Amino acid sequence: MTxxxxxxxxxxxLRDHPALDAAAQAGPVCALFVLDDVLxxxxxxxxxxxxxxxxxxxxEDLRSHGGRLTVKRGRPENVVPRLAKEITAGEVHVSEDFAxxxxxxxxxxxxxxxDVPLVRTGSPYAVSPGxxxxxxxxxxxVFTPFYRAWSERGWHRPSTxxxxxxxxxxxxxxxxxxxxxxxxxxxxxGEAAALAAWKDFLGGDIEHYNAERNRPDxxxxxxxxxxxxFGEIHPRTMLADLxxxxxxxxxxxxxxxxYAQVLHHWPDSAHGYFQPAMARMRYDTGxxxxxxxEAWKQGRTGFPIVDADMRQLLATGWMHNRxxxxxxxxxxxxxxxxxxxxxxxxxxxxxxxxxxxxQHGWQWTAGTGTDPSPYFRIFNxxxxxxxxxxxxxxxxRWVPELKSLSAKExxxxxxxxxxxxxYPAPIVDHDTERKESLARYQEVRAR
DNA sequence: TTTTGAGTTGTTCGA
DNA sequence: GTCGAACAACTCAAA
Numbered sequence: 001m002t003x004x005x006x007x008x009x010x011x012x013x014l015r016d017h018p019a020l021d022a023a024a025q026a027g028p029v030c031a032l033f034v035l036d037d038v039l040x041x042x043x044x045x046x047x048x049x050x051x052x053x054x055x056x057x058x059x060e061d062l063r064s065h066g067g068r069l070t071v072k073r074g075r076p077e078n079v080v081p082r083l084a085k086e087i088t089a090g091e092v093h094v095s096e097d098f099a100x101x102x103x104x105x106x107x108x109x110x111x112x113x114x115d116v117p118l119v120r121t122g123s124p125y126a127v128s129p130g131x132x133x134x135x136x137x138x139x140x141x142v143f144t145p146f147y148r149a150w151s152e153r154g155w156h157r158p159s160t161x162x163x164x165x166x167x168x169x170x171x172x173x174x175x176x177x178x179x180x181x182x183x184x185x186x187x188x189x190g191e192a193a194a195l196a197a198w199k200d201f202l203g204g205d206i207e208h209y210n211a212e213r214n215r216p217d218x219x220x221x222x223x224x225x226x227x228x229x230f231g232e233i234h235p236r237t238m239l240a241d242l243x244x245x246x247x248x249x250x251x252x253x254x255x256x257x258x259y260a261q262v263l264h265h266w267p268d269s270a271h272g273y274f275q276p277a278m279a280r281m282r283y284d285t286g287x288x289x290x291x292x293x294e295a296w297k298q299g300r301t302g303f304p305i306v307d308a309d310m311r312q313l314l315a316t317g318w319m320h321n322r323x324x325x326x327x328x329x330x331x332x333x334x335x336x337x338x339x340x341x342x343x344x345x346x347x348x349x350x351x352x353x354x355x356x357x358x359q360h361g362w363q364w365t366a367g368t369g370t371d372p373s374p375y376f377r378i379f380n381x382x383x384x385x386x387x388x389x390x391x392x393x394x395x396x397r398w399v400p401e402l403k404s405l406s407a408k409e410x411x412x413x414x415x416x417x418x419x420x421x422x423y424p425a426p427i428v429d430h431d432t433e434r435k436e437s438l439a440r441y442q443e444v445r446a447r
Numbered sequence: 448t449t450t451t452g453a454g455t456t457g458t459t460c461g462a
Numbered sequence: 463g464t465c466g467a468a469c470a471a472c473t474c475a476a477a
Binding site for chain 2: 144214255325329364371372373374376378379434
Binding site: 134135136138141142144145275371372374375438442445 | 468469470471472473474475476
């Protein structure tokens with residue numbers, strides 16, 4: 001039996017892992033992770049800190065089964081073939097990466113491997129990009145019909161193979177680096193933590209998910225995004241556990257597959273406008289725009305729900321989905337700043353930051369993406385706050401300056417006779433900026 | 448080819 | 463306070 005390499009990327013787990021199963025079929029498995037300088041340069045901060053923790057957890061898991069995680073640093077097209085040669089591996093196994101950088105990288109590695117095949121089995125998605133297409137063979141651009149076709153197609157059953165039954169081939173590598181400096185409080189990393197979080201969610205909040213998922217104060221969402229981002233759990237495992245339960249949650253999992261396939265079919269949409277006409281939108285630039293962007297980033301806009309969320313991002317690397325939309329709408333429609341600026345800030349700080357979800361979530365809010373929002377759909381930060389944080393508990397938690405205000409006052413601190421010290425006045429007037437946004441949209445349309 | 452119905456997440460205004 | 467209409471026109475998916 002010849003050895004093979006399992007090259008881990010965004011699949012940091014040992015259960016329900018088809019590529020691992022495929023590698024183990026061939027013989028002893030060398031578990032490899034490559035610290036790719038290109039990716040790490042982009043991915044500094046909390047997400048890298050989380051990655052290192054997840055790698056440590058994976059290494060521990062492997063060691064408990066007689067293996068070890070071999071960590072190398074460098075360019076994968078050099079590192080992977082070198083290791084394959086060192087252990088005279090017959091095959092290199094991976095879960096397929098469909099993102100623009102990863103797909104190109106894998107083609108380079110495949111070429112550099114020469115006679116040793118790069119075997120792609122499975123992907124981080126319930127249904128891989130390219131598998132769900134319209135009847136005419138083109139990819140979907142609208143979510144709902146995609147969801148119907150995706151549901152109809154279905155997904156594979158989870159693999160039940162056991163890491164204890166695999167013959168491991170440990171090879172020396174480098175130590176997992178120390179965490180980069182980050183002040184964010186990160187969730188626990190690793191497959192065991194992911195499975196525990198999932199079990200916890202299934203045991204309780206899933207029952208109220210549809211009713212309460214928009215309430216940041218109740219914090220009743222699953223928090224699975226980061227585990228999915230790093231592949232500590234596979235969505236197929238989750239869908240199987242869900243069965244008929246949680247249709248609203250299943251839909252959310254489908255969104256992840258939807259945006260992955262959009263990015264796969266339109267790789268330029270990671271940074272370019274999915275709706276090209278919208279690239280003509282007029283945005284603010286200059287000193288005042290820079291200051292407003294900075295106020296937004298720091299959570300000092302004077303709009304409590306916006307500031308709460310932006311501070312939560314810096315403190316924890318995570319934001320509630322509803323509030324992600326509120327702050328995104330605020331950046332684009334109230335501050336008239338380009339969505340790409342907000343998308344970059346999110347990617348810099350989100351532990352679950354995923355290119356497809358992030359860029360297309362932003363494009364959707366900005367009205368430049370798939371399912372573009374009608375031009376008149378502009379979030380009112382006060383109304384949204386009152387609706388989804390009715391007691392103000394969420395704001396109180398992240399904006400302590402406003403702690404003493406009542407539920408009635410807290411989302412409009414400027415209306416209080418004696419506003420609390422240290423909290424900024426609103427940097428814009430929502431009603432004015434809403435009209436300005438509508439006017440700028442008309443400019444784009446008028447051409 | 449043409450037609451038809453639909454499109455995650457909203458807000459305001461006037462009755 | 464509640465409710466329905468209006469807010470444009472376009473693109474997409476499927477028949």
